[in-house]
Amino acid sequence: MEATLPKFDSIFSIDCVIFGFEAGELKILLIERNEEPFKDWLALPGYFVEQNESIDDGAKRILHELTGLHNLPIKQLHTFGEVNRHPQGRVITVAYLALIRIMGQKELTPITHYAKKAFWHPVKDLPKLAFDHTEIFQTAFRRVRKRLNYQPIAFDLLPEKFTLTQLQSLYEIILDKKLDKRNFRKKMLSYGFLKELSEKQKGVSYRAAKLYKFDRRKYNKIFQAELAMEGGS
């Protein structure tokens, strides 16, 4: 390759906003930084992209190194490129977004030493984050809220088997408003992509609710047309 590209002291980074749902609360994945700048601050998991990896690959690698989580279904959210967003120089960051099930992934263990630890933090009462990460988080949260109205993202957050009340309460938490129980259930069931299981809830001190599963195959069949549109944007 000929050296005809201009040189700038500029680098790219990735920052990931990973949502989870646990104990009735919406949470995001944070790390405690172990490096300057913002050493000891809380931050979104993020780091620099290597020269020989695509940003999508870089995002997966970085997330894995900082949290131990593998191969999450992350999607690009937005790119933040203010000149002074990083105190040490010009760093443009591409933010990625994912919604995942927390279940069984309790042991978050950073592989690199750039993070002291990684953990889930409730979205309510987020402290001030390093860099412009608070702004990145807000952009992500707005996007999730909007997307909830037309994409089945709630099922990425819930356990595989869930009750309709759990589903509704997740909607209420994300949208930050009360929904009508009857209307909500009617609508959800009318879509036809929820599979009713024969199982019931266990260990509750009141009438046990039916469990449901999200049937992605059916969902895809029903919403083929829209899926085609989503494609690459």
Place this chain on the structure above:
Amino acid sequence: MEATLPKFDSIFSIDCVIFGFEAGELKILLIERNEEPFKDWLALPGYFVEQNESIDDGAKRILHELTGLHNLPIKQLHTFGEVNRHPQGRVITVAYLALIRIMGQKELTPITHYAKKAFWHPVKDLPKLAFDHTEIFQTAFRRVRKRLNYQPIAFDLLPEKFTLTQLQSLYEIILDKKLDKRNFRKKMLSYGFLKELSEKQKGVSYRAAKLYKFDRRKYNKIFQAELAMEGGS
């Protein structure tokens, strides 16, 4: 600033997908490149971001330098970061999108010598573009198509005064399907953000149609809630 950032030979660029509407056709703004690589190819207007400008500012500057157009209402679309998208090295590009009125901006004159010329090209029958610009264009077009269904972007493309038939035909072109005349007009008028003018179309050899104007103030009043949501994403 301490020199603690890692160094990579990586740079950012901007590419702009600018849509216009002219002579009943949807068009985008292209340049003919005057630089290697892809010298003499058609490409989206794009160039490298300087170190001391935000990507948003850079996008406006670059667009101006390549086409002579000032201060367009561009918005970030997506960031493309495949390793080999630029043959000379690692270049991550942030794509921007705008929809504008072509009217009266016929003289497109590149200010830098990086572009031989800039011109509007119909979206139908786009030739192969430089780099991954065809893919970027497609992503942009998909986005526009989707957005048309819930945002008043058509009015950015039309002249200030337009007939309902013109509006409908623009919808039909972007969505690539026929719409029902009566339903379309009813729906558009029912929103209440179209101001009927006393003027009529001129110079047509058939019954002249009423002209309308998009009343953005009214639109904002009506859709306040949703606007608040759009905010930063």
Place this chain on the structure above:
DNA sequence: ACAAAAGTGTTGCGGCTACACCCATGC
């Protein structure tokens, strides 16, 4: 008078909202 596009209403359906009570279970 004719060609070309402007302009106009009704009906049926499906989805959304609002709203209140009985049921099953564990303690």
Place this chain on the structure above:
DNA sequence: GCATGGGTGTAGCCGCAACACTTTTGT
């Protein structure tokens, strides 16, 4: 038996799709 959430139906409104003819104007 009581507390707790589980589960259910109806009626009115609104937006959407389907559908065809008359009016105006310029030539």
